[in-house]
Amino acid sequence: xxxxxxxxxxxxxxxxxxxxxxxxxxxxxxxxxxxxxxxxxxxxxxxxxxxxxxxxxxxxxxxxxx
Numbered sequence: 001x002x003x004x005x006x007x008x009x010x011x012x013x014x015x016x017x018x019x020x021x022x023x024x025x026x027x028x029x030x031x032x033x034x035x036x037x038x039x040x041x042x043x044x045x046x047x048x049x050x051x052x053x054x055x056x057x058x059x060x061x062x063x064x065x066x
Contacts, residue, residue: 012036012066019062022055029066036063 008026012019019026019036023044027035038044038051038059046052 016062016065022058022062024059024062026066034063034066036066 008029011029012024012026023038023041025037025039027037029035036059038055040051042049044052044055
């Protein structure tokens with residue numbers, strides 16, 4: 001990403017629009033650290049309201065790609 005000072009969401013969603021579909025919210029994107037979050041919704045859960053493992057892996061993978 002060319003400008004780490006830009007708005008994190010704009011930066012990430014421009015190069016990785018699937019992150020928006022997943023509901024991943026970039027918090028900060030920098031050279032040494034990236035932070036993102038994924039809110040709990042019933043649609044991202046398995047039985048019993050537990051966040052689906054695939055959602056967590058998608059968060060980790062997308063954050064690492066940032």
